[in-house]
Amino acid sequence: MTFAQLLDQVGGMGRFQVINVMLLCLPMVLMAAHNLLQNFTAAIPGHHCRISINNTCGNITTGSLNCRDLLTAFIPTDSKQMLQKCHRFVTAQQQSPNPNFTGTEAQVEPCLDGWTYEEHVFASTIVTEWDLVCDFRNLQQMAQSIYMAGVLVGAVVFGGLSDKFGRKALLIWSCFQMAVSGSCAAFAPSFTAYCAFRFLSGMALSGVGLNCVSLSVEWTPMHSRATVSMVTGYSYSVGQFILAGVAYAIRDWRWLQLAVSFPYFAFFLYGWWFTESARWYATAGKLDLALKELRKVARINGWKEQGEKLSLEVLKASLQKEAPSAKSNFAAADLVRTPKVRHITCCLCFVWFSTSFAYYGLAMDLQNFGVSVYLIQVVFGAVDIPAKLIAFLVICSFGRRVAQALSLILAGLSIVGNIFVPQDMQILRTIFAVFGKGCLGASFNCVFLYTGELYPTVIRQTGMGFGNTMARVGGIVAPLVRMTSEYSPTLPLLIYGAAPIISGIAACLLPETLNMPLPDTVEDIETTDRRRKLQS
Numbered sequence: 385m386t387f388a389q390l391l392d393q394v395g396g397m398g399r400f401q402v403i404n405v406m407l408l409c410l411p412m413v414l415m416a417a418h419n420l421l422q423n424f425t426a427a428i429p430g431h432h433c434r435i436s437i438n439n440t441c442g443n444i445t446t447g448s449l450n451c452r453d454l455l456t457a458f459i460p461t462d463s464k465q466m467l468q469k470c471h472r473f474v475t476a477q478q479q480s481p482n483p484n485f486t487g488t489e490a491q492v493e494p495c496l497d498g499w500t501y502e503e504h505v506f507a508s509t510i511v512t513e514w515d516l517v518c519d520f521r522n523l524q525q526m527a528q529s530i531y532m533a534g535v536l537v538g539a540v541v542f543g544g545l546s547d548k549f550g551r552k553a554l555l556i557w558s559c560f561q562m563a564v565s566g567s568c569a570a571f572a573p574s575f576t577a578y579c580a581f582r583f584l585s586g587m588a589l590s591g592v593g594l595n596c597v598s599l600s601v602e603w604t605p606m607h608s609r610a611t612v613s614m615v616t617g618y619s620y621s622v623g624q625f626i627l628a629g630v631a632y633a634i635r636d637w638r639w640l641q642l643a644v645s646f647p648y649f650a651f652f653l654y655g656w657w658f659t660e661s662a663r664w665y666a667t668a669g670k671l672d673l674a675l676k677e678l679r680k681v682a683r684i685n686g687w688k689e690q691g692e693k694l695s696l697e698v699l700k701a702s703l704q705k706e707a708p709s710a711k712s713n714f715a716a717a718d719l720v721r722t723p724k725v726r727h728i729t730c731c732l733c734f735v736w737f738s739t740s741f742a743y744y745g746l747a748m749d750l751q752n753f754g755v756s757v758y759l760i761q762v763v764f765g766a767v768d769i770p771a772k773l774i775a776f777l778v779i780c781s782f783g784r785r786v787a788q789a790l791s792l793i794l795a796g797l798s799i800v801g802n803i804f805v806p807q808d809m810q811i812l813r814t815i816f817a818v819f820g821k822g823c824l825g826a827s828f829n830c831v832f833l834y835t836g837e838l839y840p841t842v843i844r845q846t847g848m849g850f851g852n853t854m855a856r857v858g859g860i861v862a863p864l865v866r867m868t869s870e871y872s873p874t875l876p877l878l879i880y881g882a883a884p885i886i887s888g889i890a891a892c893l894l895p896e897t898l899n900m901p902l903p904d905t906v907e908d909i910e911t912t913d914r915r916r917k918l919q920s
Contacts, residue, residue, distance in 0.1 A: 390662075393694070394678050395685025397608040403684075404603055404659070405612055408596045409619040411559060411651045416623030416765075417630070417644040418566070418589055422531070423750045423757060424627075425637040426524050427509050430502040431517055432459050433472035433495035460492055470495060470518035494518070505757070507635035514575045523575065525863040528748060530579045532863075534586025536856035542591035543849060550668075551595045551602070552660040558591025559652040566645025570638045585645070602661040603681070617772060617829060624765025632758045671699045718843050719850055724909050728838050729847070731890045735788065735831050736851040738887035741858030741865075742795060743824040745880040746817055748863060755810055763814070767822035775826030783898040784834040785891060791830060792888030795823035800881030803874045824884070837897040840905050 471492040546554040569581035665674035798820035839847035
């Protein structure tokens, strides 16, 4: 009897599995909120230099003609007659009868007394809190990169610790760390402290994601894993809707940060109910605990009698049947040791990196689409639903390679296409961006499945871990690329679009895995005749 057959003996996809997946999806819903949180907490409102007349004119949204005249006497305007954001006149200027007068003839200086910000969209953000504008505007992007660096470190740290101490213990700790660090970020006294707490939140997010997926998959029978994978994937999409709604209701960044972090205290408390993976107990040599958990699951599923029939001898026999490939030691070097596996690794390296890189390049730049940031967040979340469904149909009908390459190339073309769309055509620009984001969401779904099927069993988890690492690197680099807009407004779009196009071409070089058995050893990959025999 294999371990998969043991799950069927204790109820298969029964009541326990349904409850388990539902409770594990709740922490994953708010993962999207934390990943995309800085679209709202780090938004840049309209602003101009603070001057003494603000005491009588109020902020720049008053619309008073007299106030506007006074402001233009102290602050230069650009070619569109908009108040400049980073300079003011050294001395007040008399109004010029020339409507094209921009004040460039007068001497200007930086905003020595700070800035005045619009408040009709965002009551408060980290930008208004610590004046992350003008010479300090790049710190906003740096904060998101620091958070993504935490996600990368967390994937490495918590991935190893979960194999050593178990999925349940690390999930409980990760929820607690997310609750504490996220809440502390809401009360951060300085930008440095804020970045430190966000880094810890990023680490915790990886721990939550990795262990939620492990606990759901390792308690799910093989025939139900595709369904469970789709449900957990859609939970992330739901989180994008929730973020938009919560951010619309809470306009102050500190309360918004607290609102998406505090629920993890509840997840921490009910996390003690979770049942540790019996498969992990068995591989860790704790067969008595594995047996106890299997009987508990059988009891919840209403299969108590079948659960009582299980014994330590049955567990030992099932473990021995699944252990042969685990007796050999494999390392990350095996991903590049042999020619064909090295070829697969190099191609997947491009795919994972560019998918995440372009995804966060689009998803973290909502303010530049010229429409409500709350509306575009809802649209970006909604497009994932049909995109993932279409990707699923293409994967099953035409193969993984076609789906992967097509989703990446179409995403890249839609991003590059926005370079040629005028800024005033906001609806068309938004359509291109939404289509690209949907294609990248489909690419994410495909690459998770494709990677698991390309690598043999003995290095499958190592390959998945390497792919996730490259995705995190893409997430770190993505915010930094937006800084290149200082040299050319179209340069970020060109970079974000070129990366998935190149990766889509690289995906065309990968072998197809549709209707092929999973390879077990490196030799299965390297021996072409064996692969052809498996395919037939």
